[in-house]
Amino acid sequence: DVQMTQSPYNLAASPGESVSINCKASKSISKYLAWYHQKPGKAIKLLIYDGSTLQSGIPSRFSGSRSGTDFTLTIRSLEPEDFGLYYCQQHNEYPFTFGSGTKLEIK
Amino acid sequence: QVQLQQSGTELVKPASSVKISCRASGYTFTDYYIHWIRQQPGNGLEWIGWIYPGDGNTKYNQKFAGKATLTADTSSSTAYMQLSSLTSEDSAVYFCGRGGAYYASYWYFDFWGPGTMVTVSS
Numbered sequence: 574d575v576q577m578t579q580s581p582y583n584l585a586a587s588p589g590e591s592v593s594i595n596c597k598a599s600k601s602i603s604k605y606l607a608w609y610h611q612k613p614g615k616a617i618k619l620l621i622y623d624g625s626t627l628q629s630g631i632p633s634r635f636s637g638s639r640s641g642t643d644f645t646l647t648i649r650s651l652e653p654e655d656f657g658l659y660y661c662q663q664h665n666e667y668p669f670t671f672g673s674g675t676k677l678e679i680k
Numbered sequence: 681q682v683q684l685q686q687s688g689t690e691l692v693k694p695a696s697s698v699k700i701s702c703r704a705s706g707y708t709f710t711d712y713y714i715h716w717i718r719q720q721p722g723n724g725l726e727w728i729g730w731i732y733p734g735d736g737n738t739k740y741n742q743k744f745a746g747k748a749t750l751t752a753d754t755s756s757s758t759a760y761m762q763l764s765s766l767t768s769e770d771s772a773v774y775f776c777g778r779g780g781a782y783y784a785s786y787w788y789f790d791f792w793g794p795g796t797m798v799t800v801s802s
Contacts, residue, residue, distance in 0.1 A: 605787070607788035607789075609789075615794075616684075616791070616792045616793065616794050617775065617777075617789075617792040618792075619788060619789060619790050619791075619792075622786070622788045622790075628790065660724065660725055662725070662727075662788060662789075664786065664787035664788045665787075667739070667741070668727055668741040668742065668743070669715075669727040669741075669787055670726075670727065671724050671725040671726070671727070672724065673724045674724050674725075
């Protein structure tokens with residue numbers, strides 16, 4: 574199985590700041606990585622797929638990038654609704670696997 | 681708009697089975713894959729498998745083969761997952777998620793249900 578190593582585990586930032594979350598695949602997954610946002614009591618939301626393609630309706634302050642097997646989610650100008658859990662998922666091969674999650678908290 | 685509505689919380693006994701549901705609306709149910717994902721307490725997400733309602737085909741994560749059985753009822757646009765031989769390790773929140781269409785396969789999940797909590801306890 575492809576192991577997805579996500580970092581950091583916890584992240585604290587203030588509204589208006591920018592943050593980055595990283596995900597490293599244990600082998601090549603080409604560009605096939607998705608990012609999700611989970612908040613208590615709300616459905617998990619797809620943010621980005623194929624490494625850098627913004628899902629419809631997601632604000633442009635979210636962006637994704639790739640360098641080999643390293644992927645980064647960047648959130649510019651944090652809004653209060655951006656706090657919560659973030660997960661990456663490789664969608665290149667079976668079984669699809671997720672990173673362990675990053676908890677983004679308000680500083 | 682696309683919506684996935686899941687059945688409510690389940691409290692079940694060890695060694696029993698449970699069947700949870702995921703009712704889809706806002707799109708053609710038979711065109712898109714439905715995936716199931718598990719989130720154990722304090723843990724991350726694990727992909728269980730998918731069902732393609734258009735023909736009933738399924739694909740499982742080997743880890744869940746024999747534990748989960750996926751079915752779909754096209755008349756009610758509802759997907760089901762049955763979990764068998766339950767142990768405390770199966771206590772988790774189970775999500776359904778919509779995947780790609782048969783004409784445009786993709787393997788991420790663009791809409792998710794709210795999750796169904798299953799607690800296995802005697």
